[in-house]
Amino acid sequence: MKKSLGKGTHAMPTPVWLVGSYDQAGKPNLATVAWGGVCSSDPAAVTISLRKSRYSYDSILRHGAFTVNIPSQAFAVAADYAGIASGKNEDKFAQAGLTAVKSDLVDAPYVAEFPLVIECRLLQTVEIGVHTQFIGEIVDVKADESVLDANGLPDPAKVLPLIYSPTNRTYYGLGEAVGKGFDIGKELMK
């Protein structure tokens, strides 16, 4: 017998992604989001949701682009800071000691120090109550060579992404590998 908890956003895991964009004056900014995820394989696309009050809201619409910057665990403080401060009042890159790199592909900056970044062209927005969902087509993924596996793809055990839990407002690290996808379930096949 389960206990009813009501209508909260008590889902897990949620990501910790820093969304990069340029404001009206061309200043690079970051917004930390946990509301988001991959939404399509072809075109490869991700979503992030922002309230209209977030400073990045107009920036993304104006430039039609954003980046998703995936911090490793070592950048937890910077990630949290970028979710508390507003780019309206602060230069978050400078304050967090991060370097903004201008993307060659989309009109948005990415974080030099983070191991994995995704450059997105704004495809579509969807209004959902207090949040607007931005759907971004992935134009390129860039990673530090040091986090790549033998197949040349990002290795989670090297990227060490953060996981956010909205229920207790806590950041977690990645745990141990549990098994291979499209593999361990085969034992239950008829």
Added chain:
Amino acid sequence: MKKSLGKGTHAMPTPVWLVGSYDQAGKPNLATVAWGGVCSSDPAAVTISLRKSRYSYDSILRHGAFTVNIPSQAFAVAADYAGIASGKNEDKFAQAGLTAVKSDLVDAPYVAEFPLVIECRLLQTVEIGVHTQFIGEIVDVKADESVLDANGLPDPAKVLPLIYSPTNRTYYGLGEAVGKGFDIGKELMK
């Protein structure tokens, strides 16, 4: 200098959610998804993306409802199985030894054995290339008492959700707590 990896869906972390729905004959079915996330706080809402070829696609549209069932790490094999098999040919609940409970609130079944389930009313669909995104308003969240924290909310360290990495098709467990949100970043505030 980062290495360009092209247009892949190399994002992380992504969730491991089993989407519950009834098919045309009223048989409960499950589909494992990693493409999804929270998309709005008010109304509380989540998204999941499915290809049109997935058996659950018509089920969700027909019944206007789905559930998001969050397996603990102990159910990794069942979670992977539900992502490999098709409900067209198999009774996934029976095959995985899981119990379908009819939701009182929406026309979809949830998994009795999983610690955390989210009941959703279909709000909207969004076409994004090969995937359709289903946006579900959270009508209720239900959890086992054993996974609740002192505030009566799901404790990730008790739920032990799985994390999926699309880059290497591997399931991971949740790691250690790294810090509190809206807190550890304060030290960088001006």
